[in-house]
Amino acid sequence: MDASHQKVHLSCAEISNLWDTYINDSVVKCILTHFLKTVEDSEVKPLLEFTIEVADSHLSDISRIYEQEGIARPEGFPVEKHVNLSAPRLFSDIFFMEYMQHMSKFGLSSHSNAIATSARDDIRSLFEKFHGQALELNREITTLMKKKGVYIRPPYMNYPKKAEFVDKQNFLTGWLGKKRPLLGNEVNHLYMTSLHNELGKSTLIGFAQVAQERELKSYFHSGIQLSDKILRETHHVLMESDVPNSMTWDAIVTESTNPPYSDQLMLFVVGILFQLGVAAYGLALSMCMRRDVGALYSSFILRALTYSEDGAQMIIERGWLEQPPMFADRDKLIKGE
Template sequence: MGEKTEFVKLTCAEISSLWGTFLNDNMVICVMTHFLETVEDPEVKTILEETLQVAINHKDTIEGIFLKENIVVPQGFPLEKHVVSNAPRLFSDIFYMQFVLQLARYGVISHTSSLTMSAREDICQMYHDFLNQTSLVYQHAVFCMQKKGVFVRMPLMNYPEEIDFVDEKKFLTGWFGRRRALLGIEATHLMMNAINNEVGKATCIGFSQVASEQILRDYFLRGKHVCTHLMSSIHEVLEESDVPTAMSWDQNVTNSTTSPFSDQLMLYIVGTLSFLGVAAYGTGISTSMRRDIISMYLGFMSKAGAFGEHGMDLMIERNWLEQPPQFEDREKIAKRKN
């Protein structure tokens, strides 16, 4: 790196990206630690070990940057506080693979976004490396799941054979009368969101069995019902165009009632999945050209956002929500007591 990077302070975008990545990798370390204690399939174990090592390397790299820049290191999720050693498994090996796949997908998107928002040479290079490493985890997870016959591929469609142009305004409609068939890109995002909700539903089912407080168990059950409702709406749209829907992951939750994680970590995980859902619905809106689908996604965003906000309220009430980096409140400083 050039010497000038030593004199260039981090921007708000870079600090926020580093902070969020640090916390998320902290969470991944905790989750992978339990998964590795309970995994049975040696091939799945290899993927989990790779995921854990990547998360540790990312966390350590960012911690080094914080220390060098005299930025306080987030508390995150210390293993000894948030992971229960030798707890019975809560999910199956297939779920472990699907969860890693979701983490890797998010990581690829997150690191790409962080890279494009960064300007300092060392931070850009770091996120470039993070992106490559996370992409490899994604590829290895996909190949392993394909080998085991549990990877859900996107639906097949006929190849376009000729150039065509839209000649009817009803191309954009969808509320009344016969709707046009789904575009390939619309079906793709609907399928991705269905799979996301399958993972979210299974996660909420598992956490609802083991949370220590009834209010938290009720919250996770609410998450299960939200995911079920959203999946039902997605499946209706897909089935109308004869597009096969995603498989169910419910069978991948065990009957354990012993929690492998702290309540705080479980709330963070579900909250992260909720806000990732909001982002995915926004992407779905940007790629959809049927008004009914756009309207459906807007409803999804409202439900997922409200659910995620409730989870944040529960964390704030328990003093579990760590304060993200923010600008100074100048009015508060000006009105401080001498």
Template structure:
């Protein structure tokens, strides 16, 4: 039995602990700064809760790595945040940000859990999922209470059982023949929302980074996000469905950097690769050929964009090497 001897951590367990540590140390920096500039007391309490969750994750991972004699990654710390910097985002942005971060956490933890076998690590990530579900529930309720939650579009309720009769069900989209399915609508809505958040982050980050090259890269990302929003919105508009609006107005005109260029670069790349995952999932759930084709070409575009971002991090010595297999050939 597992408790009769020490079970080594698997590659999945080591990698996911390492990646979670990186993300949560970044979140601690971000939330500590946000808490310096929040007016709404309910938003403040929720953000303090989100900060506490990330701090608990980091503390637990440190304990596990110490016992396992795993080198603790550098991650992010006090050197990556300027708590005295001016306000860059509004309270409304904070709610949209926490909503998307919680959503990303739900997807990440539910995806990794099936590959975790050691009891203590399984317990840890199960608790991560549970606390993220709680945070997502709280932020969703608060957004509804404040009237800023944008629900996915409504569609007619099915009244009878029907079956697809023609193979053209998948091909009709090329001629804009059939309406979108509920799943296709849901994915389009989700990808508009994530790109809108990315656009707002790009607006703020581009104002405060020190590196001109990084600022140019971030603004290129904003252009890509804006283009993708337009393409996805056209699909929704063609079926007379509402489109979520931009949140760029939730960014102030501050030019004082609250975060290091390293943290900003990591954060932006984290969202880029999250978007790639969203597009991949959308392809799998799209039964219209035109949608699948567009998602595929747009995913190729952000893959190239993400690669350029990683090169910036590498050239500046910002990219920590993740846990890897042994180098047998050498």
């Protein structure tokens, strides 16, 4: 650890990474607290308890840094304000596992980025610890899902028998003429896109059932339709190359209409899911070498951004958006406003 780390001002990246982690972990704690209250599988329960403990430790660690640095701590999403523990279960135990697995993947990505963009040794060490915890959760939840037969693997493919080089320009085409088979990497991203949209669709169905505001119900319903459209288009590309579609699990959303979460929390969670979708589509686009598939991901990004912006406007209209850290407005300071 730097001997002088307390004298080194946090960078904008470090401040933003800490803020994002605090907000996201407060959301995770809320969501999983109700999961824990309603879980039925005795093997899933310990993982929920572990994940909540990890989220709690993150909130405590970041709060300590805020206090040391004299930084205002965000409100986040307190459980007592946003969770109704008396509400019946909204999702199945399978959904609980899928949700934890998805969040562990997000943790691995976001904490890695925080390590790469942090300079202070204490902040790097903190996110290295966070990354290790996300890795442990991902390993444990993957092991449990495989044990229970609910882990969905990407499709298998034949092993390459020899090294070959591309010798035709139509390797990149995809709109006209015969399309080449999908690359293994392209199938992997299409498959992950399908799985993530299945999770998003289930989340939106549950939230649409229990949302209190009619406008939010309508917004969540339009999200269901968007996820459905992306799923159909993704499956179509896979079927063209005779690749099996991702499996889905039935009845992961109950018939409850009693909200376990506040409208504010649900709207924020949907925003996070679509932001993660944009990031995933962007990565897939950068790795794609068939033009038609690349164009498909470009359209996914545009649609997800448009939907996410509509949600952000609804959050702002209701005074629910906590302002992220931002640079000083020099014009206002100069004008004395």
